[in-house]
Amino acid sequence: MSAHHPHAIGGLPPEELPQLYLNGVSRAFEGFKAINNLSLVIEPGELRAVIGPNGAGKTTMMDIITGKTRPDTGEVLWQQTVDLTKLDEADTARLGIGRKFQKPTVFESHTVADNLALAIKADRSPWATLFHRADVAEAARIDELLGIIRLGDKRHRMAGDLSHGQKQWLEIGMLLAQDPQLLLVDEPAAGMTDAETMLTADLLKSIAGERSVIVVEHDMEFVRALGCKVTVLHQGSVLAEGNLEMVSAMPEVIEVYLGR
Amino acid sequence: MTSLLRAVLTICALLYASVAVADDFSALVQALPKGSYHARSVVVKKLGLLGDARAVPVLKALNNDDLKVAGDGTVLIVNDTTGAATSAIGGAAMGKPDPNSLDRVKANNMVRRAIRTAIGMLTLRDPDPAKRMKAAEDALKAADPEQIDALDAAISAERDAGVKAVMAEARAAAVLKSDAPEAQKLAAIHTLGDRGDNAALAALVPVANSKEPALAQAAKTALSAIREAQQFWRLAQNIWFGLSLGSVLLLAAVGLAITFGVMGVINMAHGELVMLGAYTTFVVQQVIRADAPGLFGWSLAIAAPLAFLVSGAVGIAIERGIVRHLYGRPLETLLATWGVSLILQQAVRTIFGPDNRDVGNPGWMSGAFKIGQMQVTWNRLWILIFCLAVFAVLLAVLKKTPIGLQMRAVTQNRAMAANMGIRTGGVDALTFGLGAGIAGLAGVALSQVDNVSPNLGQNYIVDSFMVVVFGGAGNIWGTLAGAFTLGIANKFLEPFSGAVLAKILILVGIILFIQKRPRGLFAVKGRAVES
Amino acid sequence: MPRQGLIDRRLAIFLLGLFILTVAVPVGNLAMAGKPVPTYLVALIGKYLCYALLAVALDLVWGYCGILSLGHGAFFALGGYAMGMYLMREIGARGVYANPLLPDFMVFIGWKHLPWYWWGFDHFWLAAIMVLLAPGILAFTFGWFAFRSRVTGVYLSIITQAMTYALMLAFFRNEMGFGGNNGLTDFKDILGFDLASDGTKVGLTMLSAVALAGGLLLSRWITTSRLGKVLVCVRDAESRTRFLGYRVEHYKLFIFTVSAMMAGVAGALYVPQVGIINPSEFSPANSIEIVIWVALGGRGTLVGAALGAIIVAAAKTYLTGALPEAWLYALGALFILVTIALPTGVLGAVETGIGRLRRRPAAKEAEA
Ligand SMILES: Nc1ncnc2c1ncn2[C@@H]1O[C@H](COP(=O)(O)OP(=O)(O)OP(=O)(O)O)[C@@H](O)[C@H]1O
């Protein structure tokens, strides 16, 4: 399939700066094209679901946005000004891109509260952290976050002792603590009960609006609950884009993804 | 052209000789005490040209003032210290004559010079080709125009092509010093130019500065050709030294490339497994020396499989006893195997003592030969061949055999391999054992070029790790490239910086290189290695 | 994030012990008749305390940041050389060659001028600064290259080993101007105090105890700060830490450099007490031995590292005297046993043991 001009996708007036802009991005691993001429535009405040079969390149796309993987070709622009391909993970995080991993990774030998405290937006330089003093505002913020992720009673537990689902929540909490402008959320519902899945969906919906959110998920119920625009990724490029009903009716999507 | 010339000259010489006094050995010896110094030196010269080996002791005696003549005119050689006399002509013992009854046959500088030349000429006719070669080389260095005749005679009698060529070169050097016609000198320049080594250089340099433009020009051309050739051979020699060092490094490192590269296990006791291989060779040789000296030539062939088994068995024991409990904890493995290395070292020290042990080279491993101007020792050459053979076999085992396939499967995905019915524990032990066994083979080779002592392993461990890290862990082709690159780089740096500094520079170079390519020259890529 | 107390129970007990030692040594050696603390023991204790400080330095990078340095001996030795250079200059004209301008070994190899990098080492203050700067600069440069290009794990360990090995080869060379093989030795006095006198020895031992206490407190202060928590994040999940916006390489560089300087101080205190510094201090085997001190005592506990150093060093003194053959066997076995059977080290094992003992009587009471 051919690459769309990115501005044509959303049909948006060009003067409105997109939050994130990927154009013609490709990345090969030893000849295998994990990302192939991928183009994507995320508007400020937009909630976007990305679906696609295993190995479609969803996680790799997030790696490229966060500077973990360098694309071979193509543009990745932040607010149309910053070239993300030149930055590394720490730079993109400082810029305001937060990420939750497919495999939940929290700091296992720190307490739940410490995990959140370390994620709270603050000066990240060694000097600042060396002389850092906890204050009331920080404590209040941690309380608030613990409330949102409903881990208040686990506050002083080691993060390593949490269950898989609780770790997912903790990681979401850490993501919120960073106060990012763009959230990249990779399979947040894995390991959660149905009820928790719906809570996560609600949470993400409430976050969107102020911030942009990209969610990768295989769980169709979850995607439906998000009720947002869906991008279908296949073999490293966009196969279809639109609302869930529309894309799931498309024969090529059914063939590569839903039909299996 | 030259051969014709040589023939003519030889004939001339022979004619001259026959015209003079009866040229028979005994007559010449009898003639020695007579006449002036000048006459004596002529006789000496004739003795030299005669080519009779019996003349050598006589001339030596004359040179040492040991040649005496009795009242009856018999010429005697009298031993300086014992006073015992022998006949100069027949060599028969003549008892101890009264020193006062004898006259010394005197020699001055002119005579002595003649003696030196004559002896040189006589050695040129020695039955032993090695001695003739030596005499020819000496003549080349001496470059004495007076020797031209003798050289011509020797050349025409010479059967050994190699010796003959050197004689011709010696003659050419002598011709250049003589006042021979220009054509001959040009031919001589040619001959020496073809030789192309330092001796030729020494003979040609004065000619290049001579007044005759044609000769000087020819000599200059020959000189620059020689210098070029020398540069080439120096390069070749350096590469050879580098390859030789590289082969030693490769042998020491390739076992590590398996345990570290393929299994991800840092085995700090690897050097000690090499050491065990060397000591196995020592023990084998001890037994052979004691019980079957005839087998000494086979000692390495016997030691190699034994060393493989000994080190391999120790390796398997290390894997089953220690490393197995530490998979996934590379730093702990490093420390535990370091402990093993200390114990092995100390055990060898307790059993064999702390000193160097003498491991001999079998006959086919000792000596050297020359390729052009490059010196190649047999032991280094065999080690290179051995190392490449080990590498090839290893490659075949890993790529072509079922056990190799299982090894790769286990290292890539342990859980999956286990599910497919591979006994991962056994495969781990075998892989480790293979790496250890190769370390043992390395020990056999190292025993031929290095001191066999309890510290043997320590001396190689840092280098081996550098090779593996530089080449890229997990890829034994990388190890090959790494070993030879480092070996050659080391040998090329050495002339400029000295051996120690070269090593330091290489280490610093690798440290910097790792910054650029953290996973080595031939990195294994993929997600698994990143996490 | 409430900050943990600076001094926890472990540290309090250890510091108390150290305090008792600093009182007992001078009293027992200098003030009491019959010297219940003989001078050789004073020197030995001083040496162990330096090792303990070195172990704490290594624990800081290995225990808290996951950087297994196999080259910490190099920083220790550099600190030692800096101090040794000062002590060398203090000898003045009292050397064998009685040369007022040059140390003996330079006269011996025929040097006429003091090389520039020896200038100013007759001032103690400059030497003291170099004790920190020399290891600090080496660690900073090395770390800057290594951490920036994300060399981690065993690769990092191996190149730290190569670093110290290269330095060892370099210092063996006479042309380096550090005494080659023999190193620096024959020291006479420090700041005017005779190094052979009991008073100076006691003083140096007490100074070592103070340095160890200071090192422990500084390390504890760092590790309980938020920076310390980030270090643990780096140790456990380096990549994740980056995604939170922390520049991991800066953190590593910071702690590596601090640790190297601490090791340098340990080396500087060590040299006047043992009276010599030579290139063998750079040998890879020495650096690896430091690791086993930390592992034995308990990685990531600071106090454990110090204890481990003292235990192993004392065992070494005893065994090399009593059963010289046995020492390497014992050390080798220690490496194996600690890594396999004592992953939390002696301190961890003792603490869980005590915990269990406490719980058992409580459980019995509950049953009754
Ligand atoms: N570092 C890497 N080295 C080699 N191949 C890689 C690497 N990263 C990704 N790939 C390959 O790129 C492809 C896309 O992987 P990616 O993880 O992005 O898929 P995904 O869409 O996230 O799949 P899933 O739904 O299973 O999470 C896969 O085939 C994977 O093997």
Ligand SMILES: [Mg+2]
């Ligand atoms: Mg994925």
